[in-house]
Amino acid sequence: AVPGGRQRARFLAVGGWDNTIRVFSLDPDDCMSVLAVLALPAQAETAALLSMPLGTGGRGAETFFLTIGLNNGVLLRAKLDPRNGQLSDTRTRFLGTKPAKLFRLPIGGIDGVLCLSSRPWAAYCWQQQLTLSPVSYQHLEHGCSFASEHCPEGLVAVAGNTLRILSLDKLGDAFNAESLPLRYTPRKIAHHSASGHVVVVESDHNAYNEDEKAQLYEAAGIPPPLPAGSEVPDEDEAEEGVLMESVVGVPRGGMGKWASCVRLVDPATKATLSLLELPDNEAALSVAIVPFRERAGESIVIVGTAKDMTLHPRTCAAGFIHAYKFTNNNTTLELLHKTQVEDVPYALCAFSGRLLAGVGKSLRIYELGQKKMLRKCQLLGLPTMAQSIHVVSATRIVVGDLAESFHWVKYKRAENALVLFADDPAPRWLTASCVVDVNTLAGADKFGNVFLLRLPQEVSDDVDDAQLLTSGEGIVNGAPSKADAIVQFHVGDTITSLQKVVLGPGCAEVILYTTLQGGIGALLPFSSKEDLELLQALEMHLRQEAPPLCGRDQLFFRSAFFPIKGVVDGDFCAYFNRLPPDEQRTIASDLDRTPAEIAKKLEELASRIL
Template sequence: MRDLTDTRTRYLGSRPVKLFRIRMQQSEAVLAMSSRSWLSYYYQSRFYLTPLSYESLEYASGFSSEQCPEGIVAISTNTLRILALEKLGAVFNQVSFPLEYTPRKFIIHPETNNLIVIETEHNAYTEETKKQRRLQMAEEMREAAGEEEQELAKEMADAFLNEDLPESIFSAPKAGHGMWASTVRIMDPVHGTTYKSIRLDQNEAAMSLCLVKFHGQPEHQWFLIIGIAKDFQLNPRQCSSGFLDTYRVNPMGRELELVHRTPVDEVPMALCGYNGRLLAGVGRMLRLYDMGKKKLLRKCENKHIPNHIVSIQAMGKRIFVADVQESILMVRYKRVENQLIIFADDTHPRWITCTSILDYDTVAGADKFGNIAILRLPPNVSDDVEEDPTGHKALWDRGLLNGASQKTETLASFHVGETVTFLQKATLIPGGWESLIYTTLSGTVGVLVPFTSHEDHDFFQHLEMHMRSENSPLCGRDHISFRSYYYPVKNVIDGDLCEQYNSLETAKQKTIAQDLDRTPAEVSKKLEDIRTRYAF
């Protein structure tokens, strides 16, 4: 009798698993089928199990022909299909749908799962302005021509007006600084179908949006609020006026009806629904709005935000407000006094780009210099806030650094190296554990996963320490120095560095594994387990 060793487990799906033997990369491979299909193959002394970006299959077999030397013949529902696999090493699958302008923000309609996207382009004309400019230039061509050339000039002007060059090939005309074009679009994220498109006027830049259910309105009725800046200048940041456009969304989530437009005095960069009302970050002012017949009604505001509000998120009674330069501030709304009170803030300045609430006391934030930090209120601060019924202590008691009287603690800090554009707490696989997902300006999609045991933390901490000494960067830079570029790295282990263990020489792998009291196979299995526990 012989025992099987070095077993690896992987969740493949909710249906019973079927295994089929095929040939891939001129060697044996296994095709596993469940609610989705997986390919297990051997490459460069390592086994890979990769999900296939294809419809659910029921049966398969190896297939070879002159056109398809390494193919698969498979059954999907009632059809017979012949497949050829390409790009086995690709770890990410994407489908692109072209839009008219640069997409800035989007939200998902909670009942229909349709996307509502705002597209805003600087240095651009709207379609209406382009038509006016064409007519103006054609008229100038006619006026510039002499009496003898009038007929020729008329023909040239008509040809110019009728000419339609695709902007995707010949590019769009440049309007100059301070010129903006924007569109609000409702689309199906699966098929890319556009259900509704609303073009804003020239120089109206859509900056923010959110879906709100207001008090006193029908229970099923959603309202879309869009923050717009008129004649917006980037540097210095200013605008001639701002607006909060309120649209009524139909039950199918495919149509928008303009209810009213609310003028504001600065750029509305952040919006958030809050207990049947609207929280709006208008410049450096945090305002609470309610629904009115002719416009949104301002209920209260806080003027103590230092510079400019870029993000607002709410959970329960807590409001997490991100300043463009002074990190994250924690605010609560006192209904009896009708006040928005800042009760805690951060001790470090951070140029926040995005935030994500992790729990009632904890928030994750990222800045434009490529750092991710997790901030938490100490337990005693949380209790003190709830035991201050008047709110006067939090309102008037100015503490450290002329900020709020309470300060948050930095639980973790890590330098990603790229500007982070989005943070979201999510589950990537059915029945999996939650993780913090981030995306960057360069297109990177990364995941920060929490350790659930001291044993795992201790193992990866020692593995990272050995990798720093045994596999130093090619340019000779210290790894800790890079990950601590702006703030000292704290309570975060570099998974990318640990993953390089499998690419080390066999002798180095054995040396590191012996120091960890494990075999190289056990170290490799541990790396694979921590990866597959949270993602495919």
């Protein structure tokens, strides 16, 4: 008999040494009869049965799952039929390099699974969808549910020789962010590979620096408010009139007034190791860490600044290139010298042991001298201003112009000359860019468009073989060769950064972008033509079966500035999982698939990103 307050389990899952898992019936009339057998790609380590209220439109129907952790670090999930115990819709996900261990525990008030491998994961129900997310914590060896007055829904885990009590917060978030308060707005960042430290340049327009603010507060006879990131005072101190800058604000300096600093940060501890305030109304706008051959490869921090700069029209009294060296075991910065230039040095980059700098409308190569930077070569005539510089090879450079997109430049080492040989036929106001391969670049403009440009192979071969047809001087339409746009896509928000990254073990390489309003997205390359054709057909059917609520056609929106090209809208395709079941079956039948197969394919593509 079943004890009071308990329920009889209907199924038992058992993993065997023969790389199979069997589902047994626990019905008293048919106890321990085999209902289903599932062949596994590796030996089962652990298994867990759970039910989740999944569905659409608020109709969360209980769905049973059998989750299996394999000894090769793969999580296998199958849907369990509650009537006959049959397994279907099998899906896999790589968790890590160690055997996957599963532990049942409540997450968000619903049964969930803690998956432990080389990194911890959590499988839970979020907005009536089964979600598998990485847990931002160190490696755990064992876990169990834990509840108390102070922690109503937590878990107790073993990590090494320590016992830890944790709680899972921010369910549904794919990323975990930690912030470090800064004095001014961060402009650029550079990573020092030898020490792991980062150099951040900060600047604010219409602002006073710390010394000037202190003088203003002293002249006004008021206590200075606490800067951002300071500890909140106790109640007794708050009653005495202690204020926070984040609440009351800061005095404004007027147009053309700048406050700026250079900060050295240890990202592991979020500690500021060195902070240099820039005087004389200078604004730090760019930074790069360059290993100069004149100093046997020693890394020197190069910072580009502008003095008395106005934004509209863009003018400055002078530009400067600061050179700093690391001292005290890479924990402080010491100024070597500063070199005056005639325009804003907005883009800096290392190039074969020398400095490549975009100074206004010119591209220059500098060497490190004893008292100043020594100019060795320059290219004049960029349309607006050098916004970014990418070194593709020892002889090829790509310069991003502020308003005229990318320009390909060849460095002739024998002649010590820079020659422009290709550009983009479309004008674009660049905000971010990154190199995809030797002939392809990804870029984004301030109107919310992301694009990929590729240099034609014949042009690339001719330039690499030193068969440059012409230098491009005097040509009305810019460079003699043009790049081809292979991808056009409107995101809808200004993109602030682009990076080619791999977000986790077993994931594909993607182009990650961030937007002005805090969004994070990724561009995933298709690995098979079959997947491409399926999602293109799904996108076409969704445009007809699921029109947007606001009435604006999805195709028109994604083609707001340029016709969409070479991209399938993954966010729009994911809407398929939120459609009513009848509409899902209608679309799936037109695609000669089942709704489960389409949902499985969408999940597989998403798991390749994160």
